[in-house]
Amino acid sequence: MNLPHIRWSIIGDPETTTRPSAVAAQVLHNAKHWDIVLLHDNMKITVESMEEMLSGLRKRGFRLATVEEIFRMQGIALEKGVSYNSAKPGQSAQ
Secondary structure, X not given: OOOOEEOOOEEOOHHHOOOHHHHHHHHHHHOXXXXXXXXXXOOHHHHHHHHHHHHHHHHOOOOOOOHHXXXXXXXXXXXXXXXXXXXXXXXXXX
């Protein structure tokens, strides 16, 4: 592919639970600034966890942004063929 390869640092994994609050808790427990969170919007449990998850992230001072926005805020130019899983300062691409 002639594009940057965007991966994730955290996954909200509904396959390990049947409760939306547990999916939200997975993300809230592990999220750090500049992480990329992978969520599957085709799974009902993930959609049901979003209100609690987003509320919790905002209370912790997180601002939600697109992948392009977080890399631009960090001054990181995404390169073709390079893999990224975070926009953390000092994080090297793979």
